[in-house]
Amino acid sequence: xxxxDSFSQLTPGYSLEQVAIGYVMGVLIGMTGIGAGILAMxxxxxxxxxxxxxxxxxxxVFSVLSRGVGVFHHWKLGFIDKETNFFFSLxxxxxxxxxxxxxxxxxxxxxxGALDLYLKIGITAVLFLIAAYLxxxxxxxxxxxxxxxxxxxxxxxxxxxxxLGAVVGTMVGATSIGGGILxxxxxxxVFKLSSKCVVGTSNIIAVSLxxxxxxxxxxxxxxxxxxxALVTVGSIAGVKLGADYAKKxxxxxxxxxxxxxxxxxFISMFASLLLR
Numbered sequence: 703x704x705x706x707d708s709f710s711q712l713t714p715g716y717s718l719e720q721v722a723i724g725y726v727m728g729v730l731i732g733m734t735g736i737g738a739g740i741l742a743m744x745x746x747x748x749x750x751x752x753x754x755x756x757x758x759x760x761x762x763v764f765s766v767l768s769r770g771v772g773v774f775h776h777w778k779l780g781f782i783d784k785e786t787n788f789f790f791s792l793x794x795x796x797x798x799x800x801x802x803x804x805x806x807x808x809x810x811x812x813x814x815g816a817l818d819l820y821l822k823i824g825i826t827a828v829l830f831l832i833a834a835y836l837x838x839x840x841x842x843x844x845x846x847x848x849x850x851x852x853x854x855x856x857x858x859x860x861x862x863x864x865x866l867g868a869v870v871g872t873m874v875g876a877t878s879i880g881g882g883i884l885x886x887x888x889x890x891x892v893f894k895l896s897s898k899c900v901v902g903t904s905n906i907i908a909v910s911l912x913x914x915x916x917x918x919x920x921x922x923x924x925x926x927x928x929x930x931a932l933v934t935v936g937s938i939a940g941v942k943l944g945a946d947y948a949k950k951x952x953x954x955x956x957x958x959x960x961x962x963x964x965x966x967x968f969i970s971m972f973a974s975l976l977l978r
Contacts, residue, residue, distance in 0.1 A: 711928070712928055712932075717932055719749060720749070720750060720929055720932035720933050720936065721932050721933070721935055721936035722936060723745050723749055723933060723936065724764075724768070724932065724933035724934060724935060724936025724937040724940070725936040725937060725939060725940045726936075726940065727741055727742060727745065727768070727933065727936075727937055727940065728768060728936060728937030728938065728939065728940020728941040728943075728944060729940040729941070729943050729944040729947070730940075730944060730963060731768055731769065731772055731905075731937065731940075731941055731944060732772050732775065732940060732941035732942060732943060732944025732945040732946075732947070732948065733901070733944035733945070733947045733948050733951075733956075733959070734901060734944070734948070734956060734959055734960045734963065740829065740832075740879050740883040740963070740964060740967045741963065741967055742760075742761040742764055742765070742878070742933070743757055743758070743761050743825065743877070743878055743879060743967075743971075744967055744970040744971055744974070745933075746760050746761055746929070747974065748970070748974070750926070750929045750933075752926055752929065753818055754817075754818045754821045754822055754825075755805065755806075755809045755817065755818065755821065755919075755924050756924050756925060756926055757878075758805070758821070758876075758877060758878040758919065758924070759878075759916060759919025759920065759922075759924040759925030759926075760925050760926045760927075760929050760930045761878040762874075762878050762912040762915045762916035762919055762925070763912075763916045763919075763920065763925050763927060763930035764929075764930040764933050764934055764937075765878070765908055765909070765912040765916070766909060766912045766913050766916055767930065767931075767934040767937075768933075768934050768937040768938070768941060769905045769906075769908050769909045769912070769941075770909060772905045772941045772944075772945060773902070773905050773906045773909055775941070775942055775945040775946075776901065776902030776905055776906075776945060777902070777906075779898075779902070779945065779949065780851070781851065781898050781899050781901060781902030781903070781948070782899070782902040782903050782905075782906055783851055783852055783889075783893070783895055783899055783902075783903045784852075785852075785854065785855050786855065786859075786863060786889065786893050786895065786903055787903055787906050787907055787910075789855065789859075789860045789863040789864050789867070790863045790864070790866070790867040790870075790885070790888075790907050791867060791907055791910045791911075792863075792864050792867060793863070793864035793865060793866070793867030793868035793871065794867035794868060794870050794871030794874070794907065794910070794911055795871060795910055795911065795914055796868075796871070797867075797868045797869075797871030797872045797875065798871040798872070798874050798875040798911045798912075798914050798915045799875065799914050799915070799918065800872075800875065801871065801872045801873075801874070801875025801876045801915075802875040802876075802914070802915040802918035802919060803875075803918055804875070804876070805817075805821075805875065805876050806918060806919065806922040806924060809922075809924065810922075821876075821877065822971065822974065822975055823975065824876075824877065825877050825879060825971055826968065826971040826972050826975060828873065828877065828879060829879070829964065829967055829968035829971055830968050830972075832883055832884065832887075832964055832968075833961065833964040833965045833967075833968045835887055836883075836886070836887060836957070836960060836961035836964050837961045837964075837965065839887060839890070839891075839957065839961070840954070840957040840958040840960070840961040841958070841961075850894060850895065850896060850899075851895055851896050851898070851899030852899075855893070859892060859893060862892050863888075863892065863893070866888050866892065867907075869884075870884045870885055870888070870911075871911060874908075874911045874912065874915055875911075875915050875918075878912075878915070883960075883964055885900075885903075885904040885907055885908070886900055886904055886960060889903055889904060890957070896953055897951075897952075897953040897954075897956040897957060898948055898949070898953075898956070900956075901945075901948050901956070
């Protein structure tokens, strides 16, 4: 879809709806580090009424624009682990490029609608697995208090970060999900970062991945720039508010909020499959 076409199809009511959705997502992104993929995908499909491949591309464009604001605020607050960001991105960035090219080529060759269904099923399955893990992690007994931010990584952590980054990069390129929600348990479980540092670090990693991925989707015409711009306008104020809220919550509270949001996103995608 061309830039002119995407703006020419807007109506006042539709535009206001996207701005309002953007504000809500901005608060959640700023507070938890997730949302630009895992929450935006259902929103793009339900409220913006985009087909799944265009929804993926639009979510990526929105992620770049909205998370850029969040990264700035988290950087000022000292909530970004720079070494973790480097080694994770080292594995993730090349794979997000390859996966994005693969999905766009599939859309060009598969029958209309076939890829959309497969993507919805795949996204729903991924959300279920992530929600199950995060709920277990958020409510398990003997929560560890040994969290950090900015400590030097071990050689093992560097290798694991690069390998897991490759997995996450593939998921982001194929579904737009993963910039926050797949990174979060890795940053907590492997790198033992504090929840506040997880929020900031996941945001800056996600920006790197979605800049690359969104470029591929925009090049192939599979992104609605107008919708992404409207949602971003709404998110700007919300991201700053969410980043300020993140300072007030404990590690455990943030983990439970993130788990709850993931569960809601899974339920919404599962319902869309049942009602199709």
